[in-house]
Amino acid sequence: MVAPTMQDEIIDLNKEYTLFPWGAQAPVNPIPVTHAEGIYFYDANGKRYIDFNSQLMNVNIGHGNKHVIEAIKRQADQLQFVYPGMATDPRGKLGEKLQQIAPGTLKKTFFSLSGTEANENAFKIARQYTGRQKVLARYRSFHGQGFAAQQAGGDPRRIPNEPGVGWVVHFQDPYRYRCMFCKGLDACNLMCADHIEQTVIFEGPETIAAIILEGYSGSSGIIAPPDPAYWTKVQQICDKYGILLIVDEVMSGFGRTGKWFGVDNYPDVRPDIMTMAKGLTSGYLPLAATMVSEKIAQHFEQTPLMIGGTYAAHPMSCAAGLATIEVYEQEGLIENSAKMGEVLSKGLHELAAEHPSIGEVRGTALFHVIELVKNRETRAPMSEFNKPLTEAMKQVQAHLLSKGLYTFVRWNMVFAVPPLIINEAQLQEALSILNDALSLADKFVE
Numbered sequence: 001m002v003a004p005t006m007q008d009e010i011i012d013l014n015k016e017y018t019l020f021p022w023g024a025q026a027p028v029n030p031i032p033v034t035h036a037e038g039i040y041f042y043d044a045n046g047k048r049y050i051d052f053n054s055q056l057m058n059v060n061i062g063h064g065n066k067h068v069i070e071a072i073k074r075q076a077d078q079l080q081f082v083y084p085g086m087a088t089d090p091r092g093k094l095g096e097k098l099q100q101i102a103p104g105t106l107k108k109t110f111f112s113l114s115g116t117e118a119n120e121n122a123f124k125i126a127r128q129y130t131g132r133q134k135v136l137a138r139y140r141s142f143h144g145q146g147f148a149a150q151q152a153g154g155d156p157r158r159i160p161n162e163p164g165v166g167w168v169v170h171f172q173d174p175y176r177y178r179c180m181f182c183k184g185l186d187a188c189n190l191m192c193a194d195h196i197e198q199t200v201i202f203e204g205p206e207t208i209a210a211i212i213l214e215g216y217s218g219s220s221g222i223i224a225p226p227d228p229a230y231w232t233k234v235q236q237i238c239d240k241y242g243i244l245l246i247v248d249e250v251m252s253g254f255g256r257t258g259k260w261f262g263v264d265n266y267p268d269v270r271p272d273i274m275t276m277a278k279g280l281t282s283g284y285l286p287l288a289a290t291m292v293s294e295k296i297a298q299h300f301e302q303t304p305l306m307i308g309g310t311y312a313a314h315p316m317s318c319a320a321g322l323a324t325i326e327v328y329e330q331e332g333l334i335e336n337s338a339k340m341g342e343v344l345s346k347g348l349h350e351l352a353a354e355h356p357s358i359g360e361v362r363g364t365a366l367f368h369v370i371e372l373v374k375n376r377e378t379r380a381p382m383s384e385f386n387k388p389l390t391e392a393m394k395q396v397q398a399h400l401l402s403k404g405l406y407t408f409v410r411w412n413m414v415f416a417v418p419p420l421i422i423n424e425a426q427l428q429e430a431l432s433i434l435n436d437a438l439s440l441a442d443k444f445v446e
């Protein structure tokens, strides 16, 4: 009998005694990761993987950053925990730092532990502040897995857990490649934004507390509006009807789009509430944030703010957040994201010229996706929305993993979202592995 390896033992224990997210358990085939450094992680056999997805699009500063690790150790030595009614040094300093880098009049932050909580708190704040109930959101969006956050994200992961809350209404997306409003036209006609106003009117503006949008669309397929005037229109709709604008920067924040926040790509926009997580600590410890404008903060000076949680503003997480932001600044990672994004974009467009299976390359900076199609004319997706992966996509995914490139393969999309520390040679290596995988997809083009 062959002795079980460390790899087998890790997988066996994980599968025997723990549950994995978002799917049936038997087919789960997890990579047993033992360590990670820079843009790479390693399995128990020592196999190296390029982390082309920054894990869950969150390890923006890369793995093993000593500055953050030391800050966490120092905080652990000094003070591990106090309840959130007490004041701590890292909490105040992180709040001040976020005020400095956030857009518009965003001023005060409520800290929690996950993007989900950050959005649930945003909804509670918006509802308490406006006295209105409803939240409007895009179909192709994800805002977390709580009953309200999951319902706000139109992403089909909500469906098995429905009914969620009854006060979310969805509207159509600014999805130029597959848009029902501007299909066949030379350019986006912004009817997607007019449709939001129509939805507001039909729903009753006086019932709507907030519209929530990802600062730059993420796991639904990096589906950003082709015309930035979309955001200007959304801002105008919010202003006209007294609706708050919640911008979800959980995935698009902290340099992902070559700017601090995705919404910084749209200077006309003034978020009333902005949520963050993921890149805030790059996953070194869990932390999320719900930031509110000065006006909303002022409202709660005398009116009770009815949100909370044992681990709100956890001192160790706040110390990790502060150190992570120092890394973005000291290592010039926001700038590197923009610069390396150009290399990535050029490389992906070159692949599109070679591979008929690529229907569209989308994204900005180190936040890209390619959409694979069976036919460029009909745009028939290589794998259907919310259906199991087809043989073609399975082959692409298996090839990438076998060659040591880990990234998200979702429906007909392959994501390219590496840590912001990546350099040109590393990008070229990843693109070359992708090139080979796409040759497999090309065979399924009809």
Ligand SMILES: Cc1ncc(COP(=O)(O)O)c(C=O)c1O
Residues within 6 Å of the ligand: 113, 114, 115, 116, 117, 119, 142, 143, 144, 145, 214, 218, 219, 248, 249, 250, 251, 252, 277, 278
């Ligand atoms: C845009 C966006 N919002 C919220 C969330 C939820 O964050 P968390 O998984 O930390 O709850 C995610 C997670 O992927 C996200 O992409």
